[in-house]
Amino acid sequence: MNCAKCGGELRETAKFCPWCGEKVEPVPEESAEVSAAAAGIPENTTLNEASETEENVTEPETEILPENDEDTAVCDNENEPVTAAAEDEAPAEEETSSTAETEVTELAVEFKGSDDLYVVAEQPAASDIPEKNDTRPRERTVRFSFRYGTALIAAAFITIIGITAVFVVPEHIIPYVKYRKAEKFFADGDITAAEDIFSGLDGYRSSAEYITKCHYSAAAALMDNGDFEQAAKAFAALDGFADSDELASECLVHSAENYAAAGDFDSAISAYYMAGKPELAEDTAKARAEFLMESGDFFAAAEAAEKYSHEKALEYLYEGSRNAMQNGDLENAVKGFEKLGDNRDSEQLLKECNYMIYAGDYSENGANAANVRGLYDMGNYRDAAELFEKAAYEYGNELFDSGKYYEAYLMFMNVVPYENSGAMLYRCRYELGKSLESSDPHSAYSIFAMLGNYSDSAARKKSADKGGSGWYADGYTSENGFFTSIFSNSDTLLVSCTAGTDKPAGTVTLSVSLNCGDDFTVSADCENVRNSGFFSASISLASAPAGNAEVVVSVKDSGEVLRRFEITIG
Secondary structure (H helix, E strand, C coil): CECCCCCCECCCCCCECCCCCCECCCCCHHHHHHHHHHCCCCCCCCHHHHHHCHHHCCCCCCCCCCCCCCCCEECCCCCCCCEECCCCCCCCHHHHHHHHHHHHHHHHCCCCCCCCCCCCCCCCCHHHCCCCCCCCCCCCCCCCCHHHHHHHHHHHHHHHHHHHHHHHHHHHHHHHHHHHHHHHHHHHCCHHHHHHHHHCCCCCCCHHHHHHHHHHHHHHHHHHCCCHHHHHHHHHCCCCCCCHHHHHHHHHHHHHHHHHHCCCHHHHHHHHHHCCCHHHHHHHHHHHHHHHHHCCCHHHHHHHHCCCCHHHHHHHHHHHHHHHHHCCCHHHHHHHHHHHCCCCCHHHHHHHHHHHHHHHHHHHHCCCHHHHHHHHHCCCCCCHHHHHHHHHHHHHHHHHHCCCHHHHHHHHHCCCCCCCHHHHHHHHHHHHHHHHCCCCHHHHHHHHHHHCCCCCHHHHHHHHCCCCCCEEECCEEEECCEECCEECCCCEEEEEEEEEECCCCCCEEEEEEEECCCCCEEEEEEEEECCCEEEEEEEECCCCCCEEEEEEEEECCCCCEEEEEEEEEC
């Protein structure tokens, strides 16, 4: 017979179509009864017993029936009877008998291994077959054909492979493969390639430890190649992994030895200290200092000795300073004695060196700003005070002759009443006022007002009067009691003035400002200044830029400028 769904040829005993898996409908029970009787099977005889008597049964010739695509066959259960149904409700008796005989004969055939896997098991006795169709609901066991089941298994297998590819491969298989590959690189000595892979594994298994091992191996390679400085840094970066600290120290020692061999003892000493070998550093410094002393480089010997003994460094520095003084190298001698402070007779020797410098310069080159200031700083050492007055007076005259009246005025302020320095103060003021009549009439007015009746100062004051408040101010500068217009950033500028007025007035507030261009201005207020009153303001120059600067004295309330003068910050 044929499958009702696909038309494929079926065995009479098939329960499912082997081609498409369609279930075969059972044959009506009534036909099965007739078939059993027609086949001559005694009542209560099982199908197995009937098959045993197959040899005594002569197979009748049966008429070949035409195929019917809609015929179906099914076996619901291995122990249930086989039934068949045709479209015709009342088949002829001969056909029924013939069909029954054929079915019995079919059942009795011995099955081969190549036959359909789904076979009919042992059948119940014919007597047990109900006479009428059993309409009770039956439990149906679904069975699939071999081909259909294989397709389902394959589909499931492919699905599992897909899921594995999506989830398992990236999560486990790929990192595992890379990990093993990196291990092989590491074992083969290709540290760079191994580290590159381990670094990308994000802590997979022992990759982090392997990365540290790679760094260790790289550091060891640097050490083997003699690059001790870089190797020491690489080992130190391992934070104590294995024996990295010991190897870092060893590399630093080798590096220090190389520095010493090249004559770079300072670097060698530093490397020894970094290696935790202070005794080697001290030995190197000592050997270096002794070598420098023998070669006559006392100051370098003192620096080397400072790395292992401060007392030894002072000893070498003292010897070097005395040696420089004896050889006429007074500047280096002064630097050495200044560092020594009160060590031995260093202070006395320092004064002697300074005297030799400034007195010698004045004797050879005449008075100048440097030796005048130097002699002033020496105080009463030997004849420094007398030399200072002489040099300052001479230098003041030189400044006056060159038209630098304000600087000359300050220099004469330092030596009053030496010679005619007092008279020179008036001359300097008068000439300064005359030089400012056009360019700075306010300052000229102040200067002539302070001069009173000197020469024609009164007339010149009246000519310079621009209808101001009548207040005027003298002015000068000093630093540590020395009057000067030249300062350094370490100095403190002291502006001292005497103010007055030609008109009745009460007290005023005067402002003293230091202007160093557009970027730096410092002001100080002097309150309650009366007529013919003295006032002063101190201004630190620590933040002032170098160059020319201007000091301005003005009335704070009105902003009226009374006096301007220039200074130099160097």
